[in-house]
Amino acid sequence: MSDRQGGAGLRQSWQSSQMLLVLPLALIAAITVVDTQAAEDIHLGPALVIAPALTASFAGPRTTGAVGALTVAAQTVMGTVRGGLPTANNIVQIITLSVLSVLVVLYCAIRDRKRAQLARIRSVAEAAQRVLMWPLPDQLGFVRIASLYLAAEDEAQIGGDLYAATRAFDGVRVLIGDVRGKGLPAVGEAATLLGAFREAAPRSPALTDLAEALEQSVQRHTADFEPPEEAGERFATALLVEIPDGRPIVRLASCGHPPPLLVSQGRTLTVPALHPSPPLGVQPTRPGERVLYEAPFEPGDTLLLYTDGVIEARDAGGRFYPLAERIARWTDAPPDTLVQRVRRDLVAHTGGLLNDDAALVALQRTSAEHGRHHGRIIATDALRLSIRPGSPTG
Incomplete structure (x- = not known):
């Protein structure tokens, strides 16, 4: 693969990730709006964890961490609008979202490291193949x-x-x-x-x-x-x-x-x-x-x-x-x-x-x-x- 082809592939991958990022962001916005307008006994905050989990499927740890931080901020906004932040329910939800977001980010980091190791192994195998079997x-x-x-x-x-x-x-x-x-x-x-x-x-x-x-x-x-x-x-x-x-x-x-x-x-x-x-x-x-x-x-x-x-x-x-x-x-x-x-x-x-x-x-x-x-x-x-x-x- 040439450098030009490799660069084109990276650009295409980056553009694809940027397009997919719209989905978790739209999900956070939709959950926040619906939750603040819903009845008092309806709480959609726990559904916010879907956003960082979804981001982890196509993005790296930094982007996933940013989306996780955004979900925590959205939960804070929803708690403030719906009756004050210091309630036990809101604090538990914020802590839960924070912990889950951190775990998802760690998963992304481990996955990317394994991918890098696999890429190196593949490159070594391809080099060995070229040396042994021209x-x-x-x-x-x-x-x-x-x-x-x-x-x-x-x-x-x-x-x-x-x-x-x-x-x-x-x-x-x-x-x-x-x-x-x-x-x-x-x-x-x-x-x-x-x-x-x-x-x-x-x-x-x-x-x-x-x-x-x-x-x-x-x-x-x-x-x-x-x-x-x-x-x-x-x-x-x-x-x-x-x-x-x-x-x-x-x-x-x-x-x-x-x-x-x-x-x-x-x-x-x-x-x-x-x-x-x-x-x-x-x-x-x-x-x-x-x-x-x-x-x-x-x-x-x-x-x-x-x-x-x-x-x-x-x-x-x-x-x-x-x-x-x-x-x-x-x-x-x-x-x-x-x-x-x-x-x-x-x-x-x-x-x-x-x-x-x-x-x-x-x-x-x-x-x-x-x-x-x-x-x-x-x-x-x-x-x-x-x-x-x-x-x-x-």
Whole structure:
């Protein structure tokens, strides 16, 4: 938010408070006039406490205190007009209004202090998110990018889901992952995985090499920081994506992560995930165990990466969010529009209550240097399965 936008917001808030202040002031005036004109056995003074209580809902302690003092003055005027101030009833009402006004002012002060603390916590969380998980650019090379992050914990901006993208080896490499746990307790593991990806992505010739580097980093982190009571329970799923500049293909290496969705020629397909490797941190992998997949990825195609917090989100009836079914409605949407539509639909599906962190990354190839590619899926054990571009694969 810019300084100009922030200043405009403050001015608008101040003007709104000034307009709302008319209500308690009018209430004080109306009660005072009616009480002084009413019969002797009718006393409206106790209703004056509504004014400072109402003011506390939109104003700070100073304004609330001023309205409280005005109610005490109004009670004094009413007591004087109706037969003299020294009566026991008038004195009790004045003392009661004074005490209640002071309590309301104290409430306002405590509330504003909590709000300031919460604002500082939010700013720290936002700063931490920018440091740990840099915002993805709108475009890298020949790839348009849009992303979404929804944290499950209230007021949290970061959690156990993560994503990152970088240029490497004349192409774009993308990571999306999900560490065990959610919210702030999972931030340490997420930071480790992100740091390892940024360090190893430009140095690993193949995605399988990059996956090995991430595995080693997670294993080191687990050995150093895993509590004894959680032995064997720290792990992370990850999906590595590589989109080379010169060929209309996409390469993927899955470490126990849900397979992405491919939107191509107006159809939504599930990219095959044949025997994905175990999640990172579960067990050391043997040479050749990790598998590399290759599939067509033509200009205009969109690849949607997601974490299980999206597909496992439930509605009030316990039904999972049907991501593939909903994506089929928006096959012509650009990445940023697609992500925002999923966000609105997911929030509506869950009623705004997520049980787990959720992340989405949409990747769309904008152009390629060569013609149409009849892709294949490549495994490290030399298994080759041909597929027809545009045919359902899952």
